[in-house]
Amino acid sequence: MTADRERRVIEAFVALSDTLLDDFDVLDFLHMLVLRCVDLLDAATAGLMLADGRGALQVMASSAERTRLLELFELQNDEGPCLESYRDGRQVASDDLEQDLDRWPTFAPEALAAGFRAVNSFPLRLRRQVIGALNLFRTNASGLDDADVELAQALADIATIGLLQERALTASVEHSSQLRTALDSRVLLEQAKGVVGEAAGVEMDEAFALLRGYARRNNRRLTDVASDVVRRRLTIRHLLPAGQRD
Amino acid sequence: MSEARRDRLLTLLHAGSTLPMPERLCRVCAEAIGVDGAGLSLMTDQLHRETIGASDDVAARIEELQLTLGEGPCIDAFTTGQPVLAPDLDERIAVTRWPGFTPGAVEAGARAVFGFPLGLGAARVGALDLYRGAPGELAEDEITDALLLAELATADILGAPTIPLEDPATDWGAEDLRGRHAIVHQATGMLMIQLDVTIEEAFVRLRAYAFANDRRLPDVAADVVARRLRIE
Numbered sequence: 001m002t003a004d005r006e007r008r009v010i011e012a013f014v015a016l017s018d019t020l021l022d023d024f025d026v027l028d029f030l031h032m033l034v035l036r037c038v039d040l041l042d043a044a045t046a047g048l049m050l051a052d053g054r055g056a057l058q059v060m061a062s063s064a065e066r067t068r069l070l071e072l073f074e075l076q077n078d079e080g081p082c083l084e085s086y087r088d089g090r091q092v093a094s095d096d097l098e099q100d101l102d103r104w105p106t107f108a109p110e111a112l113a114a115g116f117r118a119v120n121s122f123p124l125r126l127r128r129q130v131i132g133a134l135n136l137f138r139t140n141a142s143g144l145d146d147a148d149v150e151l152a153q154a155l156a157d158i159a160t161i162g163l164l165q166e167r168a169l170t171a172s173v174e175h176s177s178q179l180r181t182a183l184d185s186r187v188l189l190e191q192a193k194g195v196v197g198e199a200a201g202v203e204m205d206e207a208f209a210l211l212r213g214y215a216r217r218n219n220r221r222l223t224d225v226a227s228d229v230v231r232r233r234l235t236i237r238h239l240l241p242a243g244q245r246d
Numbered sequence: 247m248s249e250a251r252r253d254r255l256l257t258l259l260h261a262g263s264t265l266p267m268p269e270r271l272c273r274v275c276a277e278a279i280g281v282d283g284a285g286l287s288l289m290t291d292q293l294h295r296e297t298i299g300a301s302d303d304v305a306a307r308i309e310e311l312q313l314t315l316g317e318g319p320c321i322d323a324f325t326t327g328q329p330v331l332a333p334d335l336d337e338r339i340a341v342t343r344w345p346g347f348t349p350g351a352v353e354a355g356a357r358a359v360f361g362f363p364l365g366l367g368a369a370r371v372g373a374l375d376l377y378r379g380a381p382g383e384l385a386e387d388e389i390t391d392a393l394l395l396a397e398l399a400t401a402d403i404l405g406a407p408t409i410p411l412e413d414p415a416t417d418w419g420a421e422d423l424r425g426r427h428a429i430v431h432q433a434t435g436m437l438m439i440q441l442d443v444t445i446e447e448a449f450v451r452l453r454a455y456a457f458a459n460d461r462r463l464p465d466v467a468a469d470v471v472a473r474r475l476r477i478e
Binding site: 053077176186197 | 368369427428431432433434436
């Protein structure tokens with residue numbers, strides 16, 4: 001590992017451990033984690049999916065919030081590396097989706113059409129269970145080297161730990177309710193994106209940027225900002241940076 | 247594994263009962279989860295609260311206490327949007343937290359109470375309460391079942407009265423309300439602004455439109471988000 005890359009890995013882990021504090025917000029944490037994945041692993045896009053109570057995979061975080069990209073992740077509920085990774089609890093890779101059209105006849109063409117050529121998926125493991133998967137997309141036909149594979153799995157493992165940091169109102173740890181709360185936070189964020197998208201007349205990824213921008217400027221949890229927006233305690237006027245209002 | 251669990255609960259819910267859904271659901275909770283009883287209450291931010299189901303007198307009393315006193319696991323679950331688990335009402339923390347509710351619940355015959363919120367993101371509609379006559383925590387799989395039943399209750403509440411879920415032809419839970427499609431929740435948020443209603447009302451309207459036009463919810467949502475469709 002080069003000195004520069006090593007420094008970035010250390011920075012990533014320090015930043016990640018910083019988030020395990022009092023004002024921990026699972027949405028902020030996972031968003032930062034997928035951004036780190038893109039940075040450290042030379043991926044074009046990273047997404048993290050979590051299984052709900054029925055075993056369906058839900059997007060929990062994406063390095064880019066374009067609607068089409070989220071749908072590409074969600075498509076993997078029927079077929080794709082993410083699904084296999086989750087279902088079988090193993091790492092799944094395609095160095096060149098052009099060669100894997102038979103393997104994933106629906107997913108591969110969609111991913112290629114979106115500009116992605118290679119994909120890697122890593123299971124989110126919790127004891128004997130698999131609770132979701134981390135998905136990396138690249139635009140060139142290539143594989144990950146051993147060091148990258150190891151790092152990606154470590155980041156997936158950190159995601160799992162982070163998901164279990166969701167505050168529980170009792171002393172004991174109930175994984176089901178913690179994971180359910182995390183999933184619900186994401187639903188809340190999607191609702192807020194819709195509210196902002198309509199109120200500001202912008203696309204969903206821009207809506208996400210507005211929400212996140214406001215949260216960061218005001219040092220607030222993204223989940224709380226989303227809740228305030230949907231409950232109308234915050235309006236679009238608040239979210240727009242000064243200078244952009246009206 | 248998860249599908250099997252959900253199917254089992256749905257089978258129990260459908261099993262030839264003529265009781266209205268809330269009552270039915272409370273009884274299934276008692277049967278399926280290994281608690282002694284359950285109660286279901288609707289709540290809104292405007293403090294309108296109403297118990298719509300209880301499996302037995304103890305459950306009914308637990309709901310009544312909470313709604314009258316404005317405190318209890320069910321109230322906290324609704325307010326915080328997270329499950330609130332009180333495995334032993336004799337513990338000091340329960341008495342401190344709910345000084346009015348706790349002695350009343352114990353007197354009614356409950357020693358453990360578990361509250362689960364009914365909601366979808368920011369949309370909150372009420373809470374599901376489970377109780378036991380003896381102290382003890384809920385096991386992991388019992389919590390999973392409770393969360394699934396809470397979801398089914400939410401689905402029913404956020405569909406009525408426009409969608410006749412009493413219709414035996416309706417398959418509860420077949421419609422994926424929660425996670426697979428972010429677009430459904432985005433469309434709900436957009437509708438909230440377009441129609442100038444609450445998020446709960448927006449969701450009901452979105453489902454009602456899909457139902458009335460015999461279309462899948464994600465497809466309708468995609469049209470709303472792409473601005474191909476405007477629901478009045």
